[in-house]
Amino acid sequence: MNIDELVGEWTLISAEITKNGETTSILDPNRSYIKMFTRNRFAFFSRLPNRENFSNNATDAELMLGAKSFDAGTGRFDLNGQDYIEHLDFCSHPNYEGQSIAFKLTYVDEVLTQEGIYPLKRLGFADADGYLVETYKKLAS
Incomplete structure (x- = not known):
């Protein structure tokens, strides 16, 4: 995997996690998923369709629904061949902020795993930890 292949915009087409020998799809078919890479940063976004606008004085319920219908995160990454490490700076789930997570990347026929x-x-x-496999399709630029 080289940086020129990685840079761009991708959509998530499958996501599975294996825990205790059981593999489960974690891709919500109702959500849209995008991941973007520059030469040294990544960002990801997901949202449910038809999100409602907030009222003039948004209630806690409206704010909670808004938070549950949108996810995002961004940070720096290191790439050395197939070795890829995400360093999360910001995330809608605070447990991830400040964390570094290592992965392997493969790229075949415009598909990133x-x-x-x-x-x-x-x-x-x-x-216990799990084993995550995410597959992305590169979007036309």
Whole structure:
């Protein structure tokens, strides 16, 4: 994998996590997913369709619905061949901020696969880590 292949905009087409020998799809078919790469930064976004606008005096319920219908994160990354490490600076899920997560990247026929041990325990989401496999299709520029 080289940086010129990585730079651009991608859409998530599959995502699976394996925990305790069981593999589960974690791709919500109702969401739109985008991941973007520059030469040294990444950003990801997901949202549900048809998000409602806030009222003039947004209620806590409106704010919560808005937060649940949109996710984003960004940071720096290191790329050395297939070895890829994300260093998260900002994220809508605060458990990720300040974390570094290592993956392997492969790129074949305009499809990017990002996979590796996912630190669910360190992030505070589970008692054991999982193995994450995400597949992205490059969008036309």
